[in-house]
Amino acid sequence: MSEIQIGDLKAFPDGDYRIVDVDGLEVGIFRRGKDFYAYENRCPHYGGPVCQGKILNRVEENLGPDKASRGLRFAAEEHIICPWHGVEFDLKTGRNRGFARYRLRPIPVKVRSGTVYLDIPG
Numbered sequence: 001m002s003e004i005q006i007g008d009l010k011a012f013p014d015g016d017y018r019i020v021d022v023d024g025l026e027v028g029i030f031r032r033g034k035d036f037y038a039y040e041n042r043c044p045h046y047g048g049p050v051c052q053g054k055i056l057n058r059v060e061e062n063l064g065p066d067k068a069s070r071g072l073r074f075a076a077e078e079h080i081i082c083p084w085h086g087v088e089f090d091l092k093t094g095r096n097r098g099f100a101r102y103r104l105r106p107i108p109v110k111v112r113s114g115t116v117y118l119d120i121p122g
């Protein structure tokens, strides 16, 4: 593991993301408040640039007490939607809810003294 300095915290607006290239490894870094999430920018489906996909809240079925559908609604969790074929991944876990083998490769990210760092696997 090697720690790489990525940039000033101010360069990462809350709710936004950045793609960085570290010696050929593309990483998507997402900021949500004080929390950061980082994943290799490579979809486990066919290798698409997943971190550059749209981010939308998960859609879920709204069931009534009789288990009949009351339509669809947005849940709290945000999903990254791969731009190539639309596979979705939870922004906070990198996991696909339907297929356990579809999971984004997490890259450890941390903030120290106002600077963002990645721990790149060696």
Ligand code: FES
Pocket: 043, 044, 045, 046, 047, 048, 050, 082, 083, 084, 085, 086, 087
């Ligand atoms: S490459 Fe990402 S959904 Fe197919």
